[in-house]
Structure formats: structure tokens, C-alpha cells
Amino acid sequence: MNHRFFRGSPPAHRTANLPAPRPALRRGPVLAALAASQFAVMLATSIVNVALPQIRTGVGLSDTGTTWVVNAYGLAFGALLLAGGRAADLLGRRRVLIAGLALFAGASLAAGLAATPGVLIAARAAQGVGAAATAPAALALAMEHFPSGAGRGKALGVWGAVSGAGGAGGVLLGGVLTQAWGWPWIFHTVALGSALVLAAVAALVPAADGRRSGRFDLLGTTTVTLALTCLVWALTTARGAGWTDARVLAALGAAVALLAAFAVIELRRPDALIPPRLFTTGRVAAGNLLMALLGSVWIALFFFLPLYQQQVLGSGPLATGAGQLPLAAANMYGSTLAPRLSRRFGATATVTGALLTEAAGLLWLSRISSDGSYLADILGPSILVGLGLSIAFVQLTALAVEGVPPQDAGLAGALVNTTRQVGGAVGLAALATLAGSVTTRAALHEPHVEALTAGYRSAFTVSAAVLASTAVLALLLTRRTGPRTTADASRPTLPDTALDNARPRR
Template identity: 80%
Template sequence: MNLGRTKDRAPSPPHRGTVLAALAAAQFTVMLATSIVNVALPQIRAGVGLSDGGTTWVVNAYGLAFGALLLAGGRTADLLGRRRVLLTGLAVFAAASLAAGLAASPAVLIAARALQGLGAAAIAPAALALTMDLFPPGPGRGRALGVWGAVSGAGGAGGVLLGGVLTQAWGWPWIFHTVALGALLVLTAVTAFVPRTAGRAAGRFDLLGTAAITLALTCLVWALTSARGSGWTDPRVLGALLAAGTLFTAFAVIERRRPDALIPPRLFTTGRVRSGNLLMALLGSVWIALFFFLPLYQQQVLAMSPLATGAGQLPLALANILGAIAAPRVARRIGATATVTTALLTEAAGLLWLSRISADGSYLTDVLGPSVMVGLGLSIAFVQLTALAVDGVPGPDAGLAGGLVNTTRQVGGAIGLAALATLAGSVTAHASTHQPHLEALTAGYRAAFAVSAAVLAATALLALPLTLPARPARRGPGAALPPPTPAAPAPPPQRQATDPAPAT
């Protein structure tokens, strides 16, 4: 059925690598901005005059806008053109990054971080949808998603490294100036190499549904991030959670009645979209927390400098890259289900190792080994779950599917970080009554890593039934055969890079 979308003209094979590099660089920039501020938070606080609560919002403002607006960004990319939305998002992202680096007051800095999140919410789903357009289902798409996973993991770990280097060498404003320069370079590359012929989906923008889900996600993410400082019983946190539940219910009612729904039911009737998003949310709940707690342990307990802390993330980043590149090959050899479960269990083992850190430990004995295990498992799981979440999605909905999988990862990360930070803080407060400060801090971090390992082990068990391909039902001896179907020739089967068996 023709949905009104013009057919994309695929670039000639020699240029596909260049186009993919430009799109992957856009995703790297988004992930870089997520983690680059973590090491520099003490310097940012002193430089702008932030309070304790304001310091957390340097991180939260970006994550809140990013997570709440991803679905709207994905649908906008489908309707207005993915290349156009990607370029607009990059321009907004670059301008906001420059403003953050020039900020002289807390309000300007936090507002600039929120605007960065808005730009990222346009970049991530549009770039992923363009990648899916560029590589049809098959081994080529598997390799492309491997690159995508590599740059996503490298962006998270590389942000900690780059943040440490820039903060120690030139000061915290340069972390934002560097991100702005990188976004402008990516914008130039996208303008030069990504084809102009990406089509648009037919239909109208679901303004009412978009408003409901955006406000619901905003309330949810705000409540979860605020609970770390205010506590779960704070009336504002409880009110925001109640408002989120009400708005999610209203969104479900709205979507049933609208012909151009923001999340059409057809999105969940093909492929393994539902399974991929559920598992990605669970993976995200641990992923973002890892890059929050590990640098804190290195700086606050092991007394490593920002530069040394950033350099200490290099093995994790390299393991991420290697795992993501190897993921498609591993999946073709052992299947998607075995690949996902093995990757999740590998990451869980690394986090369990991290749960044995000590206050008098060292980087070599407590951080290096588990970082490599976590990096390998994380990247392979990310690649396979992204593939599951876009598996079988029709071309006109690719941007929405990309927005959805990024939303589940981001919201899962907000939930996980809020819960794990609350747990770590409670354990630290209890331990500080009878232990020295560093040992109490370490006890909190150990608890966060141990629970993260348990979550991933449970996710691996859940992945077993959710990622298995459907098997045709056997017919009993008295079962009636279906009537013959007339004559339209069946399309040739397409081999998927992630799993040669048919998708559920």
C-alpha cells in the first residue's frame, strides 16, 4: 500500500560508508553530550555558582528534554523529512552547546542544557531512520547497526575521557565549546553526503497525542530525577508521578480514536518491536547508571584526577567498539537469542565484579577488568536490541521506531538512575554511622553495582522467550486445512542479519 512516501534513492555503494560515517557521527555527538559533563560537575558548580540541587539539573535538564521529546522528534522526522529534521536538530544542538559554554548564571546553563536535549531528540531518531533507509534488511544492516552500537558506546565512555581532558587542560566551558564544534562539523558532513531524496510519510501530526505523551514523559522523568534529592515521599514527586499516570492513561485513550496516531498499533504488529523496547528499557536502566557511579568511585574514593578518571574509561570504550563491531558476526553464527542473553550475562558478570570494589582498592585491581567485560556485553546487547526494536517496521514508520527505542532507553535510564542513586545514598547514610566516609561511599556504590548485575541477569532470562522466533503451530490429525490462496506470488524471503529465523 502506498502511504504517500516518495521512494528513497540509495546512494551508490562506494559512498555508503561515508554516509554511514556522517550519520554515526551524529549519534556519537548525542551520546557524548550525555556523559561529558559528569567528570566536570564540581568545576561547573564552582564556576557558575550552582547549589547542590542545581548541579544535578546540569545533567537532568538534558536527559529530561531528550527523553520526553524523542517520540515527537521521530514522528516529525517521518512527516517533514528525516534529513531536514536531522540538520535542524544539529543546528539547535550546536547553538545550545555554545550557549552552555558561555553561560555565566545557573539559569542560562540549565536552559541551554534543556535546549541541547531538544536538539538531541531530533537528531537521534532521524539519524537512525536514515541509516535504516540506507541499509535494507540483511548483513549490510547488521554491520551498520554494529557501527551504530560502537559509536553509541564510545560516545558514552568517550564523554568521560574527553570531559576529564578538557576540564583539566582548559576549564569546563570547553567541554561545551568542543561539543558545539563537533555538532557543526557533523552538520557540514550531513549536508555534503546524506542524500536529499529521503521521503516523507503521509498523514498529519498527532498534536493532541504528542502533547499528552510529552507531558507524561516530562512528569515521569522529572519525578524520577528529583526523587534522588527530595526523596520518594516528597509531595511534588508524588504529584508528578500521579500526573504522569493520568497523562499516560489519557494518551492511551486518545490514540485509540485518532486515525493518525503518534504510536499507531501497526507498529507493534510486525517484527519484535515490543520485545526489543522492553529489553532496551531494562538495559538502559543500568547503562546510564554505570557512567554515573563509576567516575564517582574513581574520583571520590580512589582520588583520581579528572584527566586520570577520563583516561580510565578508555578500556571500556575500546571494549564497546570491539563488541559492537563483532555483534553482527556473532549473531549470524549463534543466533540473536543466544547473542542477546550471552551479552547481558557478560555485562552482569562485569557489574558483579564491580560490586566487590573496596575503599583501599586501585584502578588496576578494581576497575580495569570489569570495565572490559561490561563494555563487551553492553555493546553487543545494544546492537542486537536496537535491531530487534526496528525489525520489520515499515519504512514510513522508521523514524518513529527509532524515537521509540531511544525513548525506552532514556526513560529506562532515568528510572534506573533514580532508583540506584536512592539506594546508594541510603546505604551510604546507614554505613556512615559506623564506618569511615570513604568506606561508606564505597558501600553505596557496591550496592548499586550489585543490584545492576541482578537486573541484567533477570533481563537475560526474560530475553530467552522474548527473542525466540515464532514457530509454526503443528496441526492435529483432525485439523482443517486453510483454504487455498489465489495467485499472488509470494515475495522472496529476506535474510535478516540479526536472526535468520522469522521474527515473532
């Protein structure tokens, strides 16, 4: 029989060896698994804050050692994010994500079992290394599965919700676990949760196409990692040693020199770690600059607010953690609201309004008093801060990955995480120094609680001023300098079904 006349279906012998069609990708479970990875990273950032006094007693930490329980994680995380993002682009994002989660879970377990300061601090540093691989790989995979349009807006809304919930929820969970079972269960819970997330990623997130073309910029990566290490170390050490300490000044000088060397190296390398093409489309540079300023206030907020609750209002770990729930709820609601606001009012108006909303909440917090209460001094401003923070985070993340070539998605995710982390380190060091100096001066003629409150008020006042200035910058930097293309104009209203059809098949 001549099969060429039967065009309706191919002959059986030709279809026998054809691969079965791939099932349609269920994007909801994929996003849930990836967002859970981001939640774990953010949770580990804040979960130890409430438990630091118990950790210090349990392991026998000095004042400096207690500080490095927090700093070791932030230092490794911030310094290695760019390397993690580029590794994800070159080696495969799913592969790097799974490896990062495995290291993160193992290091968390080791931290919970630690009996000496050295082991605990080393485990926290290893947690940071795992987080530096996890965060950019997860964000890149999310952007890969949710192209530009309404689908990406929803994905970024979920991303913002879990990021804020991880920061605020860490304080709550840390208080609950510390009071109920002791500080080791903080790390055991993170280890168990990370293992479950790893299993979900392995089961739900489809394998990528494998390695991508290009070489790893080892010289550039080493240089910028050393520069960021020096910078973050100097800033975190300055909080205790002071800005005039010789070690701090030497580390800052080394960071400046290494960053200058990195800039020269990148201009001469064909496979640069941060290629210039990253900034030729979209509003990537503006998004990263504004994210750094937002981060400078964000991390400091979750540092000072629990301290005020515990040291001034006298709240215990559990009550302090529970006090973060309204902020977390506002954060989650704002994250889901952000894509709709952006489609209706545009990116510039949305991010500017969000920053001003958060600034108003922080200005309200600057009126705290030593004889205040949670309801009078914290609840209202927490809701404003949570709304503004979440909407700004979602919008700035979208701007920071806007128009980025697909092969650089992991690097773009790493860059926006790096700017937030480094901005947070700079902001926390500066605000902690300011609050400490104000408290020291006030303690000369006021009771200790009054002096502490004065220091916290100064930190919140300056934070509000920083965000108000950031809102002005956002108004200037996020406007489009050229006409939008037809494709750009159609993106916000592109339905999810069209996104599914437009996505390249693997």
C-alpha cells in the first residue's frame, strides 16, 4: 500500500518510535516549589534574630561571636550571589538550585547540632553559600516559566509575598520555636523545610536544556567576590568597632580597589561576569539602584523593630514574633495587589507611591515612646510599611529583570539580590551606628529605656527620609526614555493562555 495517499495519519511503523508528547506544564505547582525556595532563604535571614540571647547562652558565644551568627550568613550570601547566578546560567538552573538547597539543608542541620561557636558560625556561613546558589537560580527559573506579561506579574506578586512573609515570619517562627523547644529547633525546622522544598523542586520543576554556551569568568568572579566580602565585612564590623577602626578602613579601601579592578577586567573580557548587554534594554540599572536603597531600609527594619518590642516594651520572644503578623499579612496582600496596580497606573507611579507609603509608615514609627504599647506605636505603621515594602519589592524586581536576554536571567536575578543584600548591609551598619551614637549621648542625661528609644526613633526617621528620596529618584529614573513598542504595549494584558502558547517548547 502506498502510504503517501493517506495524509490523515502517518503509518504505524513511523509512529512507533516517536516520543510521547510532553504533558502540559502545570505552572502553579512549579511556581509554588520555586517560591518555597525563596521563602526558605528569606526565613533563614531573620529567624535567628529573636533567639540570639538563647543561642549565646547555649553555645557560649562572646558579644562578637553573637554578632557573627547573623553576619556569617549575610556575608557569604551577599558576596557569592553573582557567582551563584552566573553558575546557574552556565551549568543549568535546576541543577544549581537543587545543589544549593541540598547544601542549605545540610548546613542548617549542622547549625542546630552545633555545640561550639566555631561550628555554629561555620554552619551559618555554609547556609549563606547555599542561599547564594538557591536564590538566583529559583528566580531565573520562575522568570523562564513565566514570560513577560500578566503571568509574570502574578509570579512576581507571589515572589514578593513569600519574600516578605519569610522575613516577617522568621521573627514569628523564631519566637515560637525558641520558647517551645529551644533555639536548636530554629535550624532543625529550616533543615526539614529545605529538604521538603528540594524534593518538591526535583519532582515538579522540569529539567532544563542543560549547560548553556559561554565560559565562566573566573577572574572577574573572584575579584568581585573578594570586593563584596571586604565591603560587607567592613560594614558589619563597623557596627561594633566603629568607622575609624583600622581594620574597617583597610577593608573598605580594599573593597574600593577590588571593585575598580573588577570594572577594568570586565571591559576587556568577552565572557564578562556582568556583560554590558545586561543594561542595554529595559530599566535594569534603575531597578537595581532603587532596590539597593530599599534594601538599606528593609533589613534595618527587621533589626530595630524586634529590639524595640523586646528591650523597650518588654515583650517576650513569642509576643515579639506574633507582633510581626500584621506586617506579614499586609506584605502578602500588597504583593498580590502590585501587578494590578502596575497594569493600571504604570511602573513609575506604582513604585513611587509604594515607596512613599512605606516612608509614611516609618515616619509614624519615628514617634515611638518608651512608655508606648504595641497597639498605639507599632500596629498601624506596620501595616503601612508592609503594604509599601511589598509593592515596591515586586515592582523593582520586575524592573531589574525587564528586557534581560534569556541567557542572563540567572545573573539578573543574582544582581538584584546582591544589590538588596549589599544595600541592606550598608544601611544596617549606618543606621546601627547612628542609633548607637544617639543612645550613648541620650544615656548621659536620660534613663536607659529612654535612651534606647531615642536611638530607635533616629533610625526610623532617617529610614523614612531615605525612602522619600528614593521615591523622587524612582520618579526620575523609571520613566521610559523612548516610545514603547507594540510588543511592550501588549504585554500587561497578555492572557495566561497566550503565554503558554508563546513559551518556547523544550
